[in-house]
Amino acid sequence: MIYLLKNIRKRNIIYFIFVICFVILQVWLELTLPEYTKALTGAINSNTATMDVVWKNGGMMLLCAGGSMISALACGFCCAKVAADFAKTLREMLFHKVNHFSTADINKFSVPSLITRTTNDVVQLQMFVAMGTQMAIKAPIMAIWALTKISKTSVAWTVSTGVCIAIIVVTVLLVFLLCFPKFKKIQKLTDDLNDATRENVSGVRVIRAFNAEQFQNKKFDEVNSNVTNTNLFTSRIMGLMTPIMTICMNGLTLAIYWIGSNLINNSVDDNIFVQIENRLDIYSNMVVFSSYALQVVMSFMMLIMIFILMPRVLVSANRIKEVLKTEILIKDGNMDIATNEKGHIEFKNVSFSYSDGENVAVSDISFEAKPGQTIAFIGATGSGKTTIMNLLNRFYEATSGEILLNGINIKDYKLEDLRDRISIASQKAILFKGDIKSNITYGCDEQIDDNDPRLEKAIRISKADFVYDLKDGIHSEVSQGGTNFSGGQKQRISIARAVFKKSEVVVFDDTFSALDYKTDMLVRKAVSEELKDSTIIIVAQRIGTIKNAQAIVLLDDGKISDIGTHEELLKRSKLYQDIALSQLSKEEL
Numbered sequence: 001m002i003y004l005l006k007n008i009r010k011r012n013i014i015y016f017i018f019v020i021c022f023v024i025l026q027v028w029l030e031l032t033l034p035e036y037t038k039a040l041t042g043a044i045n046s047n048t049a050t051m052d053v054v055w056k057n058g059g060m061m062l063l064c065a066g067g068s069m070i071s072a073l074a075c076g077f078c079c080a081k082v083a084a085d086f087a088k089t090l091r092e093m094l095f096h097k098v099n100h101f102s103t104a105d106i107n108k109f110s111v112p113s114l115i116t117r118t119t120n121d122v123v124q125l126q127m128f129v130a131m132g133t134q135m136a137i138k139a140p141i142m143a144i145w146a147l148t149k150i151s152k153t154s155v156a157w158t159v160s161t162g163v164c165i166a167i168i169v170v171t172v173l174l175v176f177l178l179c180f181p182k183f184k185k186i187q188k189l190t191d192d193l194n195d196a197t198r199e200n201v202s203g204v205r206v207i208r209a210f211n212a213e214q215f216q217n218k219k220f221d222e223v224n225s226n227v228t229n230t231n232l233f234t235s236r237i238m239g240l241m242t243p244i245m246t247i248c249m250n251g252l253t254l255a256i257y258w259i260g261s262n263l264i265n266n267s268v269d270d271n272i273f274v275q276i277e278n279r280l281d282i283y284s285n286m287v288v289f290s291s292y293a294l295q296v297v298m299s300f301m302m303l304i305m306i307f308i309l310m311p312r313v314l315v316s317a318n319r320i321k322e323v324l325k326t327e328i329l330i331k332d333g334n335m336d337i338a339t340n341e342k343g344h345i346e347f348k349n350v351s352f353s354y355s356d357g358e359n360v361a362v363s364d365i366s367f368e369a370k371p372g373q374t375i376a377f378i379g380a381t382g383s384g385k386t387t388i389m390n391l392l393n394r395f396y397e398a399t400s401g402e403i404l405l406n407g408i409n410i411k412d413y414k415l416e417d418l419r420d421r422i423s424i425a426s427q428k429a430i431l432f433k434g435d436i437k438s439n440i441t442y443g444c445d446e447q448i449d450d451n452d453p454r455l456e457k458a459i460r461i462s463k464a465d466f467v468y469d470l471k472d473g474i475h476s477e478v479s480q481g482g483t484n485f486s487g488g489q490k491q492r493i494s495i496a497r498a499v500f501k502k503s504e505v506v507v508f509d510d511t512f513s514a515l516d517y518k519t520d521m522l523v524r525k526a527v528s529e530e531l532k533d534s535t536i537i538i539v540a541q542r543i544g545t546i547k548n549a550q551a552i553v554l555l556d557d558g559k560i561s562d563i564g565t566h567e568e569l570l571k572r573s574k575l576y577q578d579i580a581l582s583q584l585s586k587e588e589l
Helices: 010-045 051-099 103-109 111-118 120-150 155-202 204-209 213-239 241-266 272-324 385-392 415-421 436-440 453-461 465-469 487-501 517-530 566-572 574-583
Strands: 345-353 360-369 374-379 400-405 422-425 505-509 535-539 551-556 559-564
Touching: 010 051, 010 120, 010 272, 051 111, 051 120, 051 272, 103 111, 111 120, 111 155, 111 272, 120 155, 120 272, 155 204, 155 213, 155 241, 155 272, 204 213, 213 241, 241 272, 345 385, 360 385, 360 400, 360 551, 360 559, 374 385, 385 505, 385 535, 415 422, 422 487, 436 453, 436 487, 453 465, 453 487, 453 517, 465 487, 487 505, 487 517, 517 535, 551 566, 551 574, 559 566, 559 574, 566 574
Parallel strands: 374 535, 374 551, 422 505, 505 535
Antiparallel strands: 345 360, 345 400, 551 559
């Protein structure tokens, strides 16, 4: 928690100073109010009360109450300002951190968990700073100040107040011990709930196509029931606090008046006037003490509110801290690299396995792609084609071996520099909310004119000419995930984005799978003609897509089975022949 609170910006320190000042003023006014009550009560009991006395003491009581209200409002405003700014800072830190996570880092937490930590957990801390800060400052000041005042009066009254406070403290500790583990569980269950909801929404068409609504409902109900039951447990435990606090406050009031009545009855003096004066003084002190005692109890109730918030806040703080303190696996290189060579790729005995160390994805991969060359990868599903592309982009870090770009290990490049040199049209065409133009020019820092020749060229090469037939052309809206476009349209926009970047290495990771054969052929032909200076890497399942590549890497179960041209592999590789004959006839081959 302290680690996160250190991120409160220095400019908000002045607001904390204001909070402390307003709290002290508020406490002073609230503790001064009973003194005017005592003076007014004493004047009434002694028959010396006049309208001047009533107006004077009553007016001061109103001023104290009004001043306390204004101080509370000002204090609340300052706390809300600090809390909102603190939450904004945490969200920025989390978003920035997650943006630098590798795929392995993200998988460590899961996407739903990272979303929950950035939203729900941050809100918990914001509420604590907004409400808890004021109470955390006010409660001890009020308690100590009020206890100082009541300690000078009757010992019996002081003891009764101490017993009431002891009951409250024990109750709070028991509630804290019972609820803390459950609050930790709730945040984990919230991750599961988000995961179930996200899965249901993103896969809604598949769910409906297979009439699997009942199955999904059952999965969701199971997670939802766990969340509900855990929340009910904590709510019931927390619900015990209100009646216990009510009993304590009412019981303390009764105890004060019972003790006061005994003190009044036992106040005997030979002089009847002295006796009456002593009894009136005890009565006035009893009224004032009851006010101070209730202030002490209210102070501890504020501390209780903090304890009610604290368990969940601590869990949320630890979850946020866990993300912020996670060491990023893939880090920037320390070299400023300038090379004359552009697009020369070399894999040297590269192997990679996932975090468990058992699931070996690729093993002993060695190949070379020279500038201006087109190299293709083919193999069965799960043979490691996309994994190799992820290693080239450093989305994952190779377990062993070296990957060289222009003769330099990619680990020595700064990530921004490395990824500037490589553009990728991914296996799953990802589009972002906005318009078509913003998706094609995605990542470009400069302002691109609608008639920019680079934009027109990217659309022409990718055969995404359909955008000109839309009502708003390249400014046509793209919904989140590109759900308002077909698979082929999304892939063509994705290809246009990769082409527009004009990098020295262009990767097409199974990008042509949603294109018809004619469009596939036209796009490949345009790419080979227009991107002659770039190294082209094509990952595909179709023989027709890759047969014109200068080199074809045949993968089998994470290993290279053979490397050669289409004709060479047809002659010497049984595996390649089987793949080819499964797609084309002998005459076509």
